[in-house]
Amino acid sequence: MNLIILSKNDFIEGTEQVSIQDYRLEHIINVNKSSVGDGLRVGLVNGNIGNGMITRIEENKVEMNVVLDRKPPAPLQLTLIFAMVRPRVFKRVITQVSAMGIKKIIVINSYRVEKSFWKSPVLGKKSLNKYLITGLEQGQDTIVPDVLVRPLFKPFVEDELPDIIKGTEPFVAHPYTSEPCPYNIGSPVTLAIGPEGGFIPYEVEKLIECGFTAVHLGERTLHVESVISGLVLRLM
Amino acid sequence: MNLIILSKNDFIEGTEQVSIQDYRLEHIINVNKSSVGDGLRVGLVNGNIGNGMITRIEENKVEMNVVLDRKPPAPLQLTLIFAMVRPRVFKRVITQVSAMGIKKIIVINSYRVEKSFWKSPVLGKKSLNKYLITGLEQGQDTIVPDVLVRPLFKPFVEDELPDIIKGTEPFVAHPYTSEPCPYNIGSPVTLAIGPEGGFIPYEVEKLIECGFTAVHLGERTLHVESVISGLVLRLM
Numbered sequence: 001m002n003l004i005i006l007s008k009n010d011f012i013e014g015t016e017q018v019s020i021q022d023y024r025l026e027h028i029i030n031v032n033k034s035s036v037g038d039g040l041r042v043g044l045v046n047g048n049i050g051n052g053m054i055t056r057i058e059e060n061k062v063e064m065n066v067v068l069d070r071k072p073p074a075p076l077q078l079t080l081i082f083a084m085v086r087p088r089v090f091k092r093v094i095t096q097v098s099a100m101g102i103k104k105i106i107v108i109n110s111y112r113v114e115k116s117f118w119k120s121p122v123l124g125k126k127s128l129n130k131y132l133i134t135g136l137e138q139g140q141d142t143i144v145p146d147v148l149v150r151p152l153f154k155p156f157v158e159d160e161l162p163d164i165i166k167g168t169e170p171f172v173a174h175p176y177t178s179e180p181c182p183y184n185i186g187s188p189v190t191l192a193i194g195p196e197g198g199f200i201p202y203e204v205e206k207l208i209e210c211g212f213t214a215v216h217l218g219e220r221t222l223h224v225e226s227v228i229s230g231l232v233l234r235l236m
Numbered sequence: 237m238n239l240i241i242l243s244k245n246d247f248i249e250g251t252e253q254v255s256i257q258d259y260r261l262e263h264i265i266n267v268n269k270s271s272v273g274d275g276l277r278v279g280l281v282n283g284n285i286g287n288g289m290i291t292r293i294e295e296n297k298v299e300m301n302v303v304l305d306r307k308p309p310a311p312l313q314l315t316l317i318f319a320m321v322r323p324r325v326f327k328r329v330i331t332q333v334s335a336m337g338i339k340k341i342i343v344i345n346s347y348r349v350e351k352s353f354w355k356s357p358v359l360g361k362k363s364l365n366k367y368l369i370t371g372l373e374q375g376q377d378t379i380v381p382d383v384l385v386r387p388l389f390k391p392f393v394e395d396e397l398p399d400i401i402k403g404t405e406p407f408v409a410h411p412y413t414s415e416p417c418p419y420n421i422g423s424p425v426t427l428a429i430g431p432e433g434g435f436i437p438y439e440v441e442k443l444i445e446c447g448f449t450a451v452h453l454g455e456r457t458l459h460v461e462s463v464i465s466g467l468v469l470r471l472m
Contacts, residue, residue: 005430034299072454073454073456096458096461098461099456099457099458099459099462100456100458101456103453121426138457138458139456139457139458140455140456140457141456153363162340166414181469183250183470184419197328217469218309218337219309219376220309220335220336220337220375220376221374221375221376221378222240222332222375223332223335223374224333224463225461225462225465226332226336226465226469227465227470228460229298229458229461229463229465229466230465230466230469230470231469232466232468233417233453233462233465233466233467233469233470234419234466234469
């Protein structure tokens with residue numbers, strides 16, 4: 001946790017004082033090993049970043065005096081679309097993506113996605129929010145990404161995707177193309193990443209029809225987490 | 237497992253027939269759900285890649301007729317140096333790095349590395365080899381990377397590093413520099429990545445003295461796995 005994220009509810013009404021009682025308390029005491037008078041990086045969810053000065057530590061709460069005087073980092077101008085992954089992997093991917101500063105995330109279906117994945121509690125609103133906040137705590141950001149979940153491929157691509165890609169360069173990661181992924185695009189990007197084994201030809205065709213360019217990352221088959229951070233940091 | 241990696245011991249002497257009995261047997265039966273007559277991608281450790289045709293399946297072994305007629309993918313012209321990480325993370329990192337096609341890996345110390353990490357069994361020869369092979373199975377490659385373990389920072393940087401970086405462009409990932417990481421270097425690279433929290437100023441100075449350029453990946457603090465794949469796929 002590189003940034004402690006505060007919500008409006010943490011503030012003692014009418015003051016710049018916060019009182020923290022949950023996992024953040026534990027982190028401040030056991031990981032940061034902070035004492036009264038120490039400063040910590042804090043940020044208000046969807047708001048500014050700044051510093052918190054610890055004014056009191058009790059067994060079940062920490063109080064800080066908070067100054068929020070800096071804007072969070074600029075959002076990455078990239079919309080990420082990825083095929084639903086195994087729930088255990090999903091947690092790591094969504095946290096990583098949130099840490100990277102991606103603010104528009106769309107989880108879609110593909111022929112090769114196991115149907116059972118869609119029933120996983122990881123897609124519930126509360127779980128999702130927890131993973132996104134963990135990512136922001138890692139990346140030192142406060143703006144919670146928007147996550148859309150679209151379990152039907154065709155209607156999503158036909159009805160919603162054309163508007164989503166407007167004003168962006170759309171790429172789809174596809175191992176079976178001759179075009180290597182370009183570098184440093186310099187404009188907003190939409191990036192689509194398939195499941196293990198890739199999108200099937202029908203799906204790639206639908207995306208190309210919609211305006212996407214298929215690009216590859218080399219001969220090797222990489223894990224979804226490597227593919228996402230590799231493509232994002234190469235394109236942006 | 238996208239490629240089944242064979243060793244010389246798997247071959248029935250004097251034939252092109254292999255007999256497999258370990259975790260690969262389980263994978264072929266339970267994950268691939270293969271039958272007699274099916275073809276599978278195989279590769280000989282440190283050798284060629286090709287196809288295996290299943291000739292017999294028994295409860296405790298699978299036999300294949302193997303043709304190894306293609307070279308493995310070209311190695312990535314990148315030497316990766318990273319500060320030792322938490323053992324649980326190390327397994328994932330070393331597997332990922334092997335999957336990416338990096339063949340020279342050096343695990344080093346840094347002031348911010350917890351001393352206990354060096355005692356972990358993950359650094360044992362057998363464990364290391366297992367993670368490297370898992371990476372090759374993922375990335376569809378056969379060439380086992382070389383891993384050097386160097387638990388003393390200063391002698392490594394002073395005595396060994398100058399030779400290691402010869403003929404390469406050396407970069408060190410460092411959040412506190414104004415220079416963004418460049419793209420698509422087009423020549424061999426040496427890349428050094430610090431621990432959580434980064435190298436300390438003394439260490440960065442030693443690396444710069446040795447010829448390294450300090451580069452950053454943006455304002456956000458990313459997890460070591462994202463940093464590695466992001467930097468590698470951006471530089472190469």
